Amino acid sequence: MFTIEHEFDSTVITLVDEEAPHLREDVVINAFDDCVTLEQHEPTTDRLMRVTFSMSQLRDLAAALDLPEGVYKLVREGGGT
Structure with a gap:
């Protein structure tokens, strides 16, 4: 299950683990x-752990989810990275 909320400066998505027995x-x-x-x-x-992704890292992560094992570099159309 997940929720989506639109705040003033961000979109907040909360992922809730519903798989038993180890929530x-x-x-x-x-x-x-x-x-x-x-x-x-x-x-x-009892601490909040936070990881911050740049937009470039996030694009790489999205692409990596659909690729086989290997080393890649994304190149945007028009020659940019």
Whole structure:
């Protein structure tokens, strides 16, 4: 299950783990104009863990989900990277 909310400066997506028996904490994704953050509460340390992706890293991740093992570099149409 997931939710989508539109805030003033970002879109917030929350992923809820519904798979039993080992439920994981919710993952909150904040999509800003210049970056995307992933946040998840870590119960063993009682801390919020955050990873920040640049837009370039996010494009690479999206492409990587559909590619076989290897090393790649995305080149945007028009010669940009």
